[in-house]
Amino acid sequence: xxEKIIYLNQDSGIPLFGxxxxxxxxxxxxxxxxxxxxxxxxKCRYCFVSAGEFRxxxxxxxxxxxxxxxxxIDLKGAYDIEIHIAPYGEIFLYKDLLMLLDLLWQLxxxxxxxxxxxxxxxxxxxxxxxxxxNVTRLNISINTLNEKLAQYLSGCENYDINSLMKxxxxxxxxxxxxxxxxxxxxxxxxEDIEDIISFVVEMRTMGYSNLDIQLGIxxxxxxxxxxxLKKIRPKTWGYFYQQLGNLEERYDIKLKLxxxxxxxxDRPLYSIDINEGEILPVTIKAPGRWKNECIGVINELSAVKxxxxxxxxxxxxxxxxxxxxxxxxxxxYDSIITTYLPY
Ligand code: SF4
Numbered sequence: 074x075x076e077k078i079i080y081l082n083q084d085s086g087i088p089l090f091g092x093x094x095x096x097x098x099x100x101x102x103x104x105x106x107x108x109x110x111x112x113x114x115x116k117c118r119y120c121f122v123s124a125g126e127f128r129x130x131x132x133x134x135x136x137x138x139x140x141x142x143x144x145x146i147d148l149k150g151a152y153d154i155e156i157h158i159a160p161y162g163e164i165f166l167y168k169d170l171l172m173l174l175d176l177l178w179q180l181x182x183x184x185x186x187x188x189x190x191x192x193x194x195x196x197x198x199x200x201x202x203x204x205x206x207n208v209t210r211l212n213i214s215i216n217t218l219n220e221k222l223a224q225y226l227s228g229c230e231n232y233d234i235n236s237l238m239k240x241x242x243x244x245x246x247x248x249x250x251x252x253x254x255x256x257x258x259x260x261x262x263x264e265d266i267e268d269i270i271s272f273v274v275e276m277r278t279m280g281y282s283n284l285d286i287q288l289g290i291x292x293x294x295x296x297x298x299x300x301x302l303k304k305i306r307p308k309t310w311g312y313f314y315q316q317l318g319n320l321e322e323r324y325d326i327k328l329k330l331x332x333x334x335x336x337x338x339d340r341p342l343y344s345i346d347i348n349e350g351e352i353l354p355v356t357i358k359a360p361g362r363w364k365n366e367c368i369g370v371i372n373e374l375s376a377v378k379x380x381x382x383x384x385x386x387x388x389x390x391x392x393x394x395x396x397x398x399x400x401x402x403x404x405x406y407d408s409i410i411t412t413y414l415p416y
Contacts, residue, residue, distance in 0.1 A: 082134035089141035091376040101342035121299035127362035135173035149340040151182030165194035210250040217265035
């Protein structure tokens, strides 16, 4: 269980931009990515962010998001904007989700709101509520239709695949589009990926369009700070696309999806003019998720993740300190800034 939860709002002094795990992420396209919380209801064995183990969790006040999203829309242009809600955790644990969606739709230029979820908390009444606030699409991570394997992968012995698939079918009857997004773990769910493809093909032959139900198979990637499935040899991107190509032929379905398939296109990026290796003065405002991480503030809009190198660990004595940190990562492709200390 996490030690504490930090709430971000207008008075918290923690900006919305700059962090990878909470807030708003801009990747220089028409998509604005929101991460409203870091809590999850399961503990997948492959979770690339190790959700469920954070020492500190974070939740954002829905009204706080608005000013940041408005700033980005002003920068990007008020047309064809997609809001993609994709927390390092499970979105249906966010009690203010419906309010957030209502508020977002009031902003000019938003045409799509998509949400990433593991789907396990879906119920018929939640689906109705999501429909009533005009959710455009749910991206649901389903890696297998086999209950035992699903339970193993999710680390959750109550994982009920039948109930989840019933809810997927209810979604197909609603105005909400569905994108099934399995991760392909080579040697673990090879046949399961084909089962999922067959399911999507079957739904399409029943009359659902390729917008009603989409399929986005993802490559298993291993991250340093993530949990890892045992005994899996990561495959190359070349191998992955070759396998997708084979399956495309076998099932006569498009599986290699790119930005165009989701109407993603370049737009101005919100960024701060700093480069890797530079020294930057920040004020430490909060702990991070881990004991070797904290949040530094550059200005009203931008925070940075500060990695504390051994033997330094976070303690509240750091709070409020003005400290110089060194930039580890800051690119022209996104708004995330990672720094470290001591250097
Ligand atoms: S992979 Fe997603 S659903 Fe699974 S533990 Fe991580 S955040 Fe939660």
